[in-house]
Amino acid sequence: NAGVTQTPKFRILKIGQSMTLQCTQDMNHNYMYWYRQDPGMGLKLIYYSVGAGITDKGEVPNGYNVSRSTTEDFPLRLELAAPSQTSVYFCASSPFREAFFGQGTRLTVV
Amino acid sequence: AQKVTQAQTEISVVEKEDVTLDCVYETRDTTYYLFWYKQPPSGELVFLIRRNSFDEQNEISGRYSWNFQKSTSSFNFTITASQVVDSAVYFCALSEDRGAGNMLTFGGGTRLMVKP
Numbered sequence: 180n181a182g183v184t185q186t187p188k189f190r191i192l193k194i195g196q197s198m199t200l201q202c203t204q205d206m207n208h209n210y211m212y213w214y215r216q217d218p219g220m221g222l223k224l225i226y227y228s229v230g231a232g233i234t235d236k237g238e239v240p241n242g243y244n245v246s247r248s249t250t251e252d253f254p255l256r257l258e259l260a261a262p263s264q265t266s267v268y269f270c271a272s273s274p275f276r277e278a279f280f281g282q283g284t285r286l287t288v289v
Numbered sequence: 290a291q292k293v294t295q296a297q298t299e300i301s302v303v304e305k306e307d308v309t310l311d312c313v314y315e316t317r318d319t320t321y322y323l324f325w326y327k328q329p330p331s332g333e334l335v336f337l338i339r340r341n342s343f344d345e346q347n348e349i350s351g352r353y354s355w356n357f358q359k360s361t362s363s364f365n366f367t368i369t370a371s372q373v374v375d376s377a378v379y380f381c382a383l384s385e386d387r388g389a390g391n392m393l394t395f396g397g398g399t400r401l402m403v404k405p
Contacts, residue, residue, distance in 0.1 A: 210390030221293075221380055221395030229390065237392070269334065273391040276322060276384070280334040 181205050185270050185281035192260040192288045200255040200284050202270030210273040211253040212237075213245065215266040216283075222269060228253055260288045291316045293383050295396035302371050303404050310366040310399045312381030318342075320386040323357065323364045324393065328378040337379075340364060371403045 186201045204211065209230045214222040214237075224237030228247040242264060244256040253272075257264060265288045270281040292315040302308045314323065325337040338348060340357050348355045352369045368375055378400045382393040 210392075212390075212392065214393075214395075219298075219398075221295075221382075221397045222393070223395070224392060227390075227392055229388070267332070271391075276339060276391050277336070278324075278391045278393060279336075282333050285332075 183270055183272050183279050183281035185268075185284050187284060188282065189285045190287070192257075192286065194260060194262065194288060196260050197256070197258050198260070198286075200257075200268055200270075200286075202253045202255065202281060203251050204253075204270075204272040204279070205251065206272060206274070206279065207250060208272035208274050208279070209250070210275070211247065212271045212273070212278070213243070213253070213255045214269045214271065215239065216269060217266050225255065225268075257286075262288050264288050291318075291321075291383050291385055291394045293381050293394055293396035295379075295381055295399050297399045298397065299400045299402070301402045301404065304373060305370050307367060307369050308371050308401065308403075310368075310379050310381075310401065312364045312366065312396060314362050314364065314381070314383050316383060316385055318385045322384040322386075322391075324382040324384065325355065325364075325366050326380045326382060328380065328398070330377070334380075337366075368401075371401075373403050373405055376401060376403045 212227045213225040226245040228234045268284045271278045294313045321342045323340045327335040378398045381396040
């Protein structure tokens with residue numbers, strides 16, 4: 180079982196560039212989430228979705244956008260990369276009370 | 290707003306010692322869920338346990354045990370006879386019953402180093 184798959188695993192961006200972090204899950208979960216983990220810190224919620232077509236902001240949404248056109252996919256878009264967005268990004272899905280995390284994407288903005 | 294505090298940023302023990310990781314939480318909800326996750330050096334998040342607010346029974350799983358006390362808003366995690374493989378960052382997290390599934394608020398994590 181694949182579970183939650185994130186691509187890419189690593190990426191270096193230049194300031195001002197854009198990119199999309201991909202997240203897909205094959206467990207048919209309604210709930211999906213994007214978190215970021217800054218060095219030495221816990222995870223913070225960026226955006227979440229309770230089902231296809233429905234998204235909402237989390238604690239730290241500035242500089243990001245999401246979409247949820249299908250149950251399986253929940254991409255995270257960075258429009259104008261800034262050094263403050265250097266972080267590890269985790270996608271998660273949940274049937275309700277259990278969260279399944281992807282392996283993470285390590286993003287560096289230089 | 291909900292908050293999770295892990296006051297111990299780093300703990301170092303020698304193998305076979307027992308170690309307790311502290312977690313204190315804040316929430317206004319009466320229904321909530323508490324979690325512990327392990328993040329080994331490889332970086333993934335490994336689910337360890339979930340506890341419901343209405344179930345204060347302590348839990349033991351092998352060398353791991355958890356002590357949930359609503360009176361002190363604490364959910365502490367003890368590793369008995371620690372091993373080098375227990376070296377990791379451990380996160381405590383809280384989820385409130387807000388109709389958004391399992392939206393987690395994480396503590397800052399405790400880095401546990403177990404030396405041989």
